């Protein structure tokens with residue numbers, strides 16, 4: 001692989017958990033007030049994880065057969081609209097981020113270092129409009145030339161995960177054919193996006209979705225931590241060096 005397309009929340013930083021808690025802070029009282037079945041962590045994985053903010057709201061509401069007006073992005077966080085609810089979750093997310101900060105997964109940083117040594121190109125592909133702030137807070141902002149986040153997707157009219165379009169766009173911006181890019185994801189929607197797109201490899205990081213589910217959705221390789229892949233990366237680098245040398249020898 002020459003290009004590496006990384007999801008952010010849950011792959012590079014432990015912020016999937018911050019998102020997960022923020023959604024719970026929104027939907028636990030909301031569903032109770034609506035007399036719907038209670039909000040569970042499983043709802044996050046099945047309906048929300050990895051999707052753009054308002055798609056997550058729509059998907060969870062649909063799971064409980066609740067219909068709300070759409071509203072728009074300027075809606076106050078107190079409004080009972082799809083956008084109002086999404087904005088309420090975003091306030092909770094930003095409050096936690098400001099209070100607690102964020103440190104990247106050390107194993108993911110080690111893997112990024114190994115890719116850098118091997119000369120690979122790296123991009124972040126996140127549904128989140130908060131991705132630039134999270135990258136900055138985690139000290140990773142300088143490592144990525146290409147960031148396709150929720151704001152870029154909205155501006156360019158790209159459908160979010162589980163559609164593969166944001167990953168395809170990142171490959172284009174890196175200047176690497178998608179077939180030579182690996183998608184690195186922890187969420188159902190993200191692995192689905194990787195598996196339906198033209199990518200060379202889909203790596204699933206199991207942060208709670210479960211190995212079986214990631215495999216069923218189309219992950220080619222599944223790890224608990226990304227540094228497990230460093231030996232394979234070094235071997236692949238050595239092999240391509242050898243074939244290049246042999247090629248040059250023949251020429």
Ligand SMILES: O=P(O)(O)OC[C@H]1O[C@@H](O)[C@H](O)[C@@H](O)[C@@H]1O
Nearest residue numbers: 009019049050053127128129130
């Ligand atoms: O931060 P935003 O713009 O609300 O984005 C929402 C989503 O961003 C993703 O990166 C997370 O994995 C999701 O689970 C989250 O819901």
